Amino acid sequence: MIVAIIDGYTDEPAGLGVPPYLGIYPRYAYGAIKKAKKDASIFYLTIDDLRFVFEGERGIKTKNKTPNVSKAKRILEKSDLIIYIGGLHTPGKYLSAVPSQVEEVAKFIKNAKGIKILGGPAFMGSAHGGGEVISSKELKLAEQIFDYIAYGDLEAFLYDFLAKKEVNPFRFRNYEELRDYALLGAEVVKQFPDYPDFVIVEIETQRGCPKAMGIGGCSFCTEPVRYKKVEDRPIKDIIAEVKLLYELGVKHFRIGRQSCIFSYMAKPNERVPIPNAEALEKLFRGIREVAPNLKTLHVDNANPAVIANYPEESIRIAKALVKYGTPGNIVAFGMESADPKVIRKNNLNATPDEVYKAVKILNDVGAKRGYNGMPWLLPGINVIFGLPGETKESFEITFQFLKKILDDGLLVRRINIRQVVVFPGTPLWHIMDKVKTEKHKKFIAHYKYKIRHEIDYPMLKRLVPVGTILRDVRAEVYDNGLTYGRQIGSYPLIVGIPKQIELNRFYDVLIVGHGFRSITGIPIPVNINKESSKVLSYLPGVGKKRVVRILAKRPFKNKEEFLKLFEAKEREILKDIISLEMQ
Numbered sequence: 001m002i003v004a005i006i007d008g009y010t011d012e013p014a015g016l017g018v019p020p021y022l023g024i025y026p027r028y029a030y031g032a033i034k035k036a037k038k039d040a041s042i043f044y045l046t047i048d049d050l051r052f053v054f055e056g057e058r059g060i061k062t063k064n065k066t067p068n069v070s071k072a073k074r075i076l077e078k079s080d081l082i083i084y085i086g087g088l089h090t091p092g093k094y095l096s097a098v099p100s101q102v103e104e105v106a107k108f109i110k111n112a113k114g115i116k117i118l119g120g121p122a123f124m125g126s127a128h129g130g131g132e133v134i135s136s137k138e139l140k141l142a143e144q145i146f147d148y149i150a151y152g153d154l155e156a157f158l159y160d161f162l163a164k165k166e167v168n169p170f171r172f173r174n175y176e177e178l179r180d181y182a183l184l185g186a187e188v189v190k191q192f193p194d195y196p197d198f199v200i201v202e203i204e205t206q207r208g209c210p211k212a213m214g215i216g217g218c219s220f221c222t223e224p225v226r227y228k229k230v231e232d233r234p235i236k237d238i239i240a241e242v243k244l245l246y247e248l249g250v251k252h253f254r255i256g257r258q259s260c261i262f263s264y265m266a267k268p269n270e271r272v273p274i275p276n277a278e279a280l281e282k283l284f285r286g287i288r289e290v291a292p293n294l295k296t297l298h299v300d301n302a303n304p305a306v307i308a309n310y311p312e313e314s315i316r317i318a319k320a321l322v323k324y325g326t327p328g329n330i331v332a333f334g335m336e337s338a339d340p341k342v343i344r345k346n347n348l349n350a351t352p353d354e355v356y357k358a359v360k361i362l363n364d365v366g367a368k369r370g371y372n373g374m375p376w377l378l379p380g381i382n383v384i385f386g387l388p389g390e391t392k393e394s395f396e397i398t399f400q401f402l403k404k405i406l407d408d409g410l411l412v413r414r415i416n417i418r419q420v421v422v423f424p425g426t427p428l429w430h431i432m433d434k435v436k437t438e439k440h441k442k443f444i445a446h447y448k449y450k451i452r453h454e455i456d457y458p459m460l461k462r463l464v465p466v467g468t469i470l471r472d473v474r475a476e477v478y479d480n481g482l483t484y485g486r487q488i489g490s491y492p493l494i495v496g497i498p499k500q501i502e503l504n505r506f507y508d509v510l511i512v513g514h515g516f517r518s519i520t521g522i523p524i525p526v527n528i529n530k531e532s533s534k535v536l537s538y539l540p541g542v543g544k545k546r547v548v549r550i551l552a553k554r555p556f557k558n559k560e561e562f563l564k565l566f567e568a569k570e571r572e573i574l575k576d577i578i579s580l581e582m583q
Helices: 024-036 047-059 069-078 102-109 137-145 154-164 175-191 210-215 235-247 277-290 304-309 311-324 340-346 352-366 392-407 427-434 441-463 543-553 559-563 568-574
Strands: 002-012 041-046 081-088 115-119 200-204 252-257 296-299 329-336 377-385 415-419 469-479 482-486 494-497 506-514 518-524
Touching: 002 024, 002 047, 002 069, 002 102, 024 041, 024 081, 024 154, 024 175, 024 200, 041 047, 041 069, 041 175, 047 069, 047 102, 081 102, 081 154, 102 137, 115 137, 115 154, 154 175, 175 235, 200 235, 235 252, 235 277, 252 277, 277 296, 277 311, 296 329, 304 311, 304 329, 304 352, 311 329, 311 352, 311 377, 329 340, 329 352, 352 377, 352 392, 377 392, 377 441, 392 441, 415 441, 441 506, 469 494, 469 518, 494 506, 559 568
Parallel strands: 002 041, 002 081, 081 115, 200 252, 252 296, 329 377, 377 415, 494 518
Antiparallel strands: 469 482, 469 506, 482 494, 506 518
């Protein structure tokens, strides 16, 4: 049997699978097939492989070509089974890969002869961008193109279909069943385009929303729609999967497939579960024991109300994330709005006071700068515009809350601003007329601009001041003569480099400027005898005027000759970031 798994990339409230992140769905699907059909030949393809094959350079969305493109068409023609995995529920901006929609993949596979199966969150539809109400158009197209749609767990469907000849699109698996799928599916990472040096693997710890089990989920969220109960994955199973992936060469891990990492194995409570610090310490300690030389160990989501209401346990958890994790770790807080009326109307996670307290706790524990140039552990804040109950005043209330965090000297790694997307089955689906995205379009644009200029910009300057050195920045894409790169992690900063450098290499980068959501940096050491005047002008204390003097005096015979052009303070900064190579 020949099987093609097409990864259309997934992004949902509690999981990410957009390169360089390898999500859970392709791995579990691969493992289920392997368990059911040991002799199956399984090929992992990305949507970019298909874009390149069928549309060439014109169609490919990613800047990096992948190794399977020459085989993709032949694989599709010969495949007995074609599995498409997709679903974009929390749309954002992506650096080097763009998630697919059903209507796009339909063009590529409609004439293929194999049995076609749709899996992942795409069965609920996908968002092209913020401010949408998901229509039935994509879902109807999916029903026409695919022979089967897995509304439950894709891996459970695949195993039943192949091993038992049974068809149950609505079946969910438990964690005992998942154990084999996760381990057998780990080897698919070897077919991932960014393997081995640049792939970061998403690891599942929990499914379902603990808060939703007590007082219901947030009005817009698809997580409690899909999963009606909370299940915690056993620690030993998580560690076993990490161990196997590590042995396969993976060095970057994101413990991200959960709605709240601080709620892992927590004790249920009506509104806010009681954190289990001992379990999380055991989990992260165990990961480090089986993957001692990993390079990235980060997390993702957390409910700030959990941290604020149980500070003692949460501080202990945060300290474990610092002790066993790696710098640049970000805990994304689902605040969404600081307006009490919007919070009540949409059953949001936390009050402004709780969010502020949680931000303060993470700053106290994790704001110290680590060895890669980034603080060890910081919060991120998610904001959603367009929710029911929102008024003109709501925007200003949220802005003033964010400004208070800035004015109080606290650090937030990122403020993610989205417009609400309405999905079938969510509470918003039943009150679509109250969604304010279109009505408040001008206010949304104004406050997004205001937050980016008045909050993000000064926050970035505080987070990574000029002169900061970020270690291990991967050069990822070219655009208009620039190179864009980022460290590998949960929410890494995008660094714009003012020249083209070799891609898919790690560089140490000196930060020389700031944008609203990204920064400018230059790779170091800087060769003062060969570097362009443009790059030299970015060096601390140089500027355009001094560049002329530098160019006139080149080549310099030694560092001391170059450093004589500068004052003592500038010399101290420059001496360790320059090199000298005779022309």
